[in-house]
Amino acid sequence: MIAFVASSLVTTSNVIDAAVGVIQDKNGLVLLAERPAGKPWAGYWEFPGGKVEVNETPELALKRELQEELGITVTVCYPWLTRTFDYPAKYDASGNLESPAKTVKLHFFVVVDWQGEPKGLEHQVLSWQNPKKISVQPILPANAPIFGGLGLAPLYAITNLSELGEALFFEYLAHALQNGLMMIQVREKQLSVEAYQKFAQRVIALALPYQAKVFLNSHCVKADLNLVSQLNASGVHFTGEDLMQLQHRPANMLCGASCHGARQLVHAAKLGLDYVTLSPVMATRSHDDVLPLGWEAFTDLIESYALPVYALGGMQTSNLHQARMHGAHGVAMQRSIWVKAQLLQ
Numbered sequence: 001m002i003a004f005v006a007s008s009l010v011t012t013s014n015v016i017d018a019a020v021g022v023i024q025d026k027n028g029l030v031l032l033a034e035r036p037a038g039k040p041w042a043g044y045w046e047f048p049g050g051k052v053e054v055n056e057t058p059e060l061a062l063k064r065e066l067q068e069e070l071g072i073t074v075t076v077c078y079p080w081l082t083r084t085f086d087y088p089a090k091y092d093a094s095g096n097l098e099s100p101a102k103t104v105k106l107h108f109f110v111v112v113d114w115q116g117e118p119k120g121l122e123h124q125v126l127s128w129q130n131p132k133k134i135s136v137q138p139i140l141p142a143n144a145p146i147f148g149g150l151g152l153a154p155l156y157a158i159t160n161l162s163e164l165g166e167a168l169f170f171e172y173l174a175h176a177l178q179n180g181l182m183m184i185q186v187r188e189k190q191l192s193v194e195a196y197q198k199f200a201q202r203v204i205a206l207a208l209p210y211q212a213k214v215f216l217n218s219h220c221v222k223a224d225l226n227l228v229s230q231l232n233a234s235g236v237h238f239t240g241e242d243l244m245q246l247q248h249r250p251a252n253m254l255c256g257a258s259c260h261g262a263r264q265l266v267h268a269a270k271l272g273l274d275y276v277t278l279s280p281v282m283a284t285r286s287h288d289d290v291l292p293l294g295w296e297a298f299t300d301l302i303e304s305y306a307l308p309v310y311a312l313g314g315m316q317t318s319n320l321h322q323a324r325m326h327g328a329h330g331v332a333m334q335r336s337i338w339v340k341a342q343l344l345q
Contacts, residue, residue, distance in 0.1 A: 015084065016104045019062035020049035020143075022080065022150065023072075023111045023118065025128065030150065031118055032136060033069070034125040040090060040099030045127070046140040047108070058107035066111070071121055076113035078324040081149060082106065082304040085142035105304075106142055110324070149308045152275055153182035153213070154320055154330030156310050157337045161188050161199065164338060172338045173203065177210045185215045185237045185256075187334070196220045200231055208232070215256060218242040228253050235274070240264050249273055258312075260290075262301060269306050277332050278302065280313025281323075285335070299326045 023031040032045045050065035052058050063074045083106050090099040120126050127136050131150035157176065161169050173184075184207060186200045204214045213234035219242065221227045228236055228250075235254030238246060243257040243264055249271045256275045259265045268276045278301060280292050292313060293301070302309045308329035311319070315331040323331045 014103060016102055017052040017058065017061075018049055018104055018106050019052055019058040019065060020047045020106050020108045021062050021066050021074070021077070021111045022047055022108055022146070023066075023114070024150075028131070029128040030131050031070075032127050032129050032134075032139075033120065034127070034136070035140070036123045036125075041140060044138050044140040045136045046143050047146070049106075052107070059109065062107075062109050062111075066114075069120075069122055069124070070116075070118040070126075072114045072116040072118050074111055074114050077109045077111045079327045080108045080110050080329065081146070081306055081308065082108065083142065083145070083306050087141070104142060107304075108146065148274060149329065152308055152329060154324075155181065155317065155337065156183045156185065156277070156330060156332035157181055158185045158187050158332060158334040159199075159203065160334050160338055162190055163335070169338070170202065170206070173206055176337065177206060177212060181337075182210070182212045183215075184212060185217060185332075186233075187217045187220065187237075189217070189219055191220070193220075193222055197227065197231065200227075200233065204232055213254065215254070225250050225253070237277075238273075243268060243271075246271060265301060265305065273307060275308040275310065275329065277310045277312040278328075279311075279332075281311045282314030284313040295322070295326050298328075302327050 031048065033048050035042050035044050035046060048066055048069050049062060050069070052061040059077065059079070062077065066072050066074055084103060085106065086103050087101060089097060089101040092098045118126060129136060131147045134147060159169065164172065184203060186203050188196055188199060191199060200216060207214050215235050215237040216228055216231070216233050218236055218238040221236070225236055235256065236250065238255070238257040240258045240260055244267060249255050255273045256277070257264070257268045257273055259268060259276045259278050265276065265278070278298060280290055281295065281298050282292050298311060309327065310330050310332040311323040311328040312332040315323070315333050316336045320331050
């Protein structure tokens with residue numbers, strides 16, 4: 001388990017635990033609420049939720065709060081990120097203290113199914129928003145960093161040129177993109193730098209019309225991160241070894257990393273990366289000499305973790321629901337996703 005993780009039940013401390021619902025409809029829109037007059041930070045927009053009571057789990061608090069605030073009954077929700085945020089003291093226009101400084105620990109859940117129509121039962125204005133193009137302002141400071149994670153697709157494909165061959169791989173890639181694939185890592189470590197660049201260019205060219213995100217592998221670019229912008233890639237995915245050598249995250253690009261244990265997870269969170277993969281969850285041909293984590297250990301490692309996590313290792317698209325129930329943002333696959341593309345043809 002990651003260091004400094006609190007119990008799932010709230011205990012007395014200087015940190016206020018709160019459950020937050022990212023209510024997401026079938027079109028990917030999320031529900032935001034404007035804090036009404038008379039409340040601290042009035043006029044700011046936030047995800048609905050509220051304080052976790054003593055001896056109440058965050059999930060139970062979420063369901064209670066959304067029933068009280070919006071009049072909905074949550075039927076399916078996934079544990080997602082946990083972020084701690086220090087709110088400064090806030091003063092009104094006359095200089096009077098409106099809200100004292102406080103530290104909040106926010107337990108975010110993605111809510112994908114519910115009963116009832118959301119209504120502002122506490123006089124809050126509601127608005128369905130595209131997380132990539134938020135049109136309401138200002139956003140409550142603790143909620144602002146969340147939108148980046150919502151822009152990451154739940155399925156993350158890793159290229160498998162070495163096993164499929166060039167013709168078959170690009171045939172499968174084209175089909176997968178047509179069927180909604182939105183996130184790809186170009187990983188081919190067996191290629192020379194020159195061959196890798198040419199291969200990555202072809203992947204990026206195919207992905208561009210679909211606005212799919214393409215990440216270059218740090219091992220393959222040999223530390224030349226200028227290739228990310230030169231090839232018009234979305235960002236870089238650091239190997240576990242390269243991650244631990246990293247002191248600052250690169251600017252102006254998305255950044256992910258491979259993690260295999262708590263030490264790497266902690267370092268990735270400290271750097272403020274955009275996502276991580278955690279592996280191997282199940283047995284995989286790529287690392288048949290490594291003992292799989294299993295879902296229980298996977299869950300323990302990412303409990304109260306701040307970054308989106310992709311489960312990797314022996315994953316199938318059918319594992320997505322299971323992975324999300326264990327706190328993952330999604331699943332990453334190197335083989336089965338291309339087999340799926342073949343079956344869809």
